[in-house]
Amino acid sequence: MTILFETRSLTKSFFGITAVNNISLEVEEGKILGLIGQNGAGKSTLMNLIGGVHQPDSGQMLLADKAYTPRNPADAKQAGIAFIHQELNLFTNLTIAENIFIDGFPTRRIGPIRFIDRGQLKRETASILEWVGLDVPADTVIETMSPGERQLAEIAKALYFDARIIIFDEPTTSLTARETERLFEIMRQLRDTGKAVIYISHILKDIAAISDSIAVMRDGVLMAQESAESFTIDRMINLMVGRKLEQLYPPKTAQSEPDTLLQVKNVSAKGLVKDIDLSLRGGEILGLFGLMGSGRTELARIIFGLDQFDAGEIYVEGKRRTANSIRNSIKNRIAFVTENRREEGLLMNVSIADNTTLVSLPQFANDLTLYVNQQALSDAAQQASQILQLKSGDITTQAAKALSGGNQQKVVIAKWLLNEPMIFIMDEPTRGVDVGAKYEIYTIIDQLAAIGSGVLFISSEIEELIGMCDRILVMSQGEVVGEFTRSEFDEERILRAAFREGEEKPHAAVK
């Protein structure tokens, strides 16, 4: 056995946070390496270093015993490293053939002008498609294909040039069980022809079934890399989760009250969520855990009235919601901190004060003349920014984009606070926020509950849910698959529920 690729003490930090910490990984020729870790463990960063998207701060990479220093993705491709991404990078308005040859069409010269050689394009594409087992014509337009076929087309694109290392990043999320089986077959074929395969997945069973060796990452560190036989699923989860909780969370001051603020009964929305039951009481912090694509954000959007549902009922303070609309939610004092601040949370070029008062604007305006009391407005914004200890310049002139991530998130929270929310939905409120600001956001969440609001806290970090919540619901593939009260909190059990370990059909799609 020969080592085709290795990293030595590879380290990369972003803004002082170490994402990849001193990693030495070995990739063997003719083997499949399974790579696992929680969201944020550093898998993507490591792959981005290998793929030339980022450059390491220190350490080195060796490809066939030669130093390998890609400056951009094109370098990586040149060196024979192929990526098959979770989110597909295909031009949906073009054909398969055009997608595969997008960076260099076969050409033919007629006089001084070079034309695309359609015949050769078709022949070459057909042979690649046959190899990956995709039975469609080369001139099929991508947007007419199913997600599984697209995934195979993506693989065909990656394999068209002679890759030596092929990296699959969560390739099975959009595949049916049959397509997944076909994909594994392709991976085995690649292995048998002497290529090295890196397979990243959240589905631990698949990892165990197909990998020759397994590497586990946690918090940017490589916890173990050993042959697949030495791993049980339990050991994988153990290594992924690890450490004890430290003093990262504020002491709990809130008490759950008996009255139910929000009740969701049998809510289903086609392709998004299925039969959701959920209730939230005053003073309660309810955690909602799930992996990416589990339907947690979709559920939050439905509860807030941003998306509609097909069946079921939603009750707010005992009253059934008839019109599921954003403005109705705001009137019922429901708040929603979305998972992406930039696209859905903030007006980046607008002042902090105007951002802070956007939701509660009607309170500052005369109903008839629409006149906004600017003084009252900036006083309210000022007060909110003091309560949340916002670190900023003059809030009436400084634009939101000039703030740090944590302070931007505080502005989003402040915007909702001014509307005195009863129900606070927070989707990944600490994403992209540094440790100090995280603690402050946790404190705000606790205080919200302490004054009787109900908080629905959505996160992909189990630890913060365990640190903060009274109860945790686990979602997977659009369904609630587990519920844990505080005394039952256990990272492994929660993660196991999210992975649906112990259940039979790991690939069951949402119907």
Add this chain to the structure above:
Amino acid sequence: MSAIQTEHEPQTLNLKRIKATDLATSGSLSDRLVRWGKKLLLSDYFILIVSIIAYVIAAQFFDRLARPLNMTNQLSNMWPLFAVAIGQTFVLIIAGIDLAQGATIALASVVGAMIMAENLNPDMFDKLPFWGSILTENGGLLAGSPIATPVAVIGMLVSGLLVGLIVGTLITRFNITPFIASLVGFIFFSYFALWLTQSRNISGLPESFVNLGDSGELISVYFGPKLDPEIRRRDILAVVTASTVITLGLAFFAGYLLNRTIFGKHMIAIGTNPRAAEISGVPTRRVITLVYMFSGLCAAVGAILYTARLEIGQPTLGGLNLLLDIIGSCVIGGSSLFGGKGSIKGTFFGVVFFVLLGNILDAAQMSPFVIDAVKGLFILIAALLDYTRTRLVRVEQST
């Protein structure tokens, strides 16, 4: 202290001013010139200052520029254009564009004339679609009636609101991009106006209407010998006319809406980030539709002023050339086609710039084709200036 400042003017202005005075106190002459240049470039009044300087310099070469008649003409060109551009500014702030304005002006002009015209020659008009019903030999629908003018004015404003409502509805309910929706509006209503009049101008508008334009002089001045027995018309500079009052009224109303009301704040939110605005409970569809209606209303006000000035209902009023001037004025005045940016004051300066530029080029006896080509170039220059200014502001803020 900051509270006291806010009462008088926006804080951004204060910031610039404080910085500028700090800068101007020291350094060598060339340093000071550079700083002075920067200060001028960053000033909100930059476009106005440049326009006036250019005009004064050009007046040295072409003396007809400074004559009262010419200046009266430029003022009367300015007000209707400004009225229309106010509406366009609103649309640009919400990251839209309203090409339909070009047609709204024609439609409103024709609709008004069809209501109030006082006589119509059957030889010319008997082929019109509404001949015999709305239009007769005696004139339009309400010819000769004392309420003809007010009803016509209301009819014109309603036409504008309706076009805006249609364009706004296409955008908000059918998800058609503003460019296409308003282009469709532009084409459809342009030809609708032509069809209504079979491409003929309708004359014979009542005097009470004509006086709404610049012949309704309120303050005029005369510079010349006191004892001249008869002051010639062309020596009088009409400073304030009915169109001045109407347009400034509209401008102050628009400024109030934009800067002082919840509606204006919602507009800026939509123009900056429509998704964030929606999630924050901003009634985006309603605001967008209302903005297009306001844009139509402004175009109709422009139509009233143009029609009163020409004393005819003209189905070819407005059109593409005027659209160039309207959008050009807004962009030069600091509105961004990407939304979230724009002010009434800036648009006014843009209008002044465009009108004076046209006048200077005209005085230099350039052909009208060259004039429009040069106007196009100036929009490019304005875009480049805006880029430079944004960078300068960023540099100033980071130091």
